[in-house]
Amino acid sequence: MRYLSTTVEVEAVPRRVQPDLPQLSVDERAVNVVWPSGTTSKFYHIWLRDHCRCPSCFHEQTKQRLVDTFAIPNQIAPQKVEALPEGLVIEWPGESPHTTHFPWDWLRRNAYIGPSNRDGSQLTFRSSGVGAASQSYSKVLWGSSIESAPPQVEFEGVMHSDEALLQWLNKIDQYGFCFVTGVPANPTETEALVRRIAFIRETHYGSFWDFTSDLAHGDTAYTDIALGGHTDTTYFTDPAGLQLFHLLAHTAGGDHTLQGRDLGGQSLLVDGFFAAKLMHDVYPEHYQMLRSTPISTHSAGDSDTLVKPLMRGYPILQHDPVNDDLVMIRYNNSDRSTLRLPEDQVEPFYEALRCWHNILTDKQSEYWFRLRPGTAMIFDNHRVLHGRASFIGSRRLCGAYVPHDDYRSRLSVLRINYESPEGTRSVWEDGV
Template sequence: MNKYSEELALVKSYSCSEVFVTVVKMWNAVAKILLRTKVHQDYSRTLLLVQKGRSILTRPPSSRNCWQHIAGAVQPFNVSTSIQKVEALDVNNFVRIHWEDGSKSLYPAVWLRDNCQCPDCFLHSAKARKLLLEDLDVNIGVKEVILTDRQKVYITWPDKHTSEFEAEWLKKRCFSEQARAEMQEELFLPECKYWGSDLQLPNMSFEEVLHSDESAYKWLSTLKKVGIVLLTGAVTRQGELVKLGKRIGFLRLTFYGPTWQVEDKRDANNVAYTSGKLSFHTDYPVLQHPPGIQFLHCIKQAATGGESEVVDGFHVSNKLKEQNPQAFQILSSTLVDFTDVGVDYCDFTMQSKQRIIDVDYRGQVVRINYNNATRDTVFDIPAEKVQPFYAALKEFVDLLNSPEHKFTYKMKPGDIVTFDNWRLLHGRRSYQSGTEISRHLEGAYADWDVVMSRLRLLRKIVQNGN
């Protein structure tokens, strides 16, 4: 008798119930045997009926089918998402799941009913909920719970409606702190790499980004993490940014058009359309929802001057918070007026109120809104708070301009810089202007919603290998 025959004999020597209980512990041995043994697979199921907090084993596999049952259970699924037992708890209307890995999860009955996946409650073609909230009993309890194949949970509700949930679906939506954090990371990719003057500017081929899903995924994931990526090798003509917009979905239309030309213009309607120095700023804080991403395509570059400068606004904001918490508090709580009036794609008169530093419910910086050129003369705060605000803003700007924080580079014709307009502040050194146009950039915007949508889709394609 060889090694694997001995293992097979050992497994068969157990009683049916013993084998069934110890299936996970013997997984490796069974898997090896199955690779070498043809086993007929029946379709009998073991149901664990759970009612009023008690688990009852029904339809146990017969001795004849015991080995077949185990063989049928060896399928390509994650062992950790296999369910050992479920129970309905009368207290607070919860369902508790005991996982094979020893962990437990609590699911509120009202949440389970609200997220029923049946065709009456959920439109699968749109992946959208059909169940109306006004039809939901927020105090609902569970009539009975049935577990099948350790992979599906069936719930019968008091009104006899039934719901079915996959183990993997439930596991990913577990309400534990760790599971919630993992799901949020998967959905929003919050990883952020801060930098200063030591930035190693990421660069990629423009053509590869357009034609390779893997390259496009790398571009957008790096853009999300680092905040800036330089694309190289674009043709030096207008219209290349439209291609980039189509790659992600579409560009953001603003009052300056779907794309716009950054040149030294006579009677300029924007300070960017001059040859002078541009201080660090984010674009369009005058909009209630500023563009999340900016693209700048270098078509022609000045021989001297015109260098680009960028700074990580999130990193500097955190430095300010450490250095002067009061200044950070002022800039993250004071609403500042912004204005922009003119004619371009159409005529416009815009007003907004923004905090220089936007923070979320956790106190983490999520957006910088600062453009000194469009900061309004109107300031809607009490007079005694004005000077402290200016002092806080000046300290922030001084940190932005610190040599240890800013990164300087010069674009070449064919370069396209793509960066996070909510995180990075950008500027430009002055350049010599002449009778002919000496420097020409084409610009465009995109929203983070569009970029994140494409990033998630590309991640799925790359991970699935198709």
């Protein structure tokens, strides 16, 4: 069977009838879509054929590809393309002609990016949404002023209502953190709260932790010293996604006259995306250094543990290699391994690192607050840095990691159920 064509018929509804309809042109390699804004997206024929979502090419239930990518001829070309209000329609040649349909909004969202769109002049963050009818959830960047109105939800709501659970996850997605009030101050209810999102990730610290400053593990988290802003598990190939803390008790120990602020231990959050944007806009050379320089990290405090990532290191500011979005802050200066860099990069790296530290520790970046029993705090470890002041007495916390992919999965499914008109999963969702 040959899927070759030397002539292509192009049809489009006249622009005077459908003024917002994209315009098409076709060459021997691609379909060019000119959007009403005037921008053009190129879609190669082989890509279009490979992404057909008809029942014979894409399994409706499993959402897995059925088309044999490697049976598609290299020089395949459509015999007809048509611009209709509902989307692009393509007829492919062959003994049994095949028709493919692409909704316009899906094509626009999945248009691959040309080099001209990756000049680094703007810093972008991945927005989230599912399907054409979904709302747009752009990131809300924040500094110390978030203290006046931090995002929060009620425990009873998120435990008994999926709509309230969606509101909770939306806040985490937008702000990178959220408080949950009214949580019973015990490990059982706290663990149940975490499991409302997804399963708990097992690490060398265990699954669900109930810990204090007893050095049960060889990590400064298990001490009473101050910790600067950092992200956790930078030494994992896939760092922990969401992290939850719930302070169960903070007592003065032998000195019962101390209470409240006198005990210390105030908690710190810093929006890493906010800090990154400031650095990108004001100190672009330093930003470029931290996004391009891989840093080795490790965890070696326990006698039976030596964790190092699969690669020799990852940059502090990690970007998506395709669309250039900033997707992860991977920073813990305490866990940084021996620095190995080319000779001419050593001093520039330390200059960039010092600049990053100054931005993180500026009063306009730091949000300080006190954790109290009954209020849990969850944050996106890929975005938000956390820390604490030193403390005295005994502090008992519980915590857990939730894998980032599973949190995103839960959020996407809830958005489909409550925000799409049909409330059903479509084969045209983002990333599917």
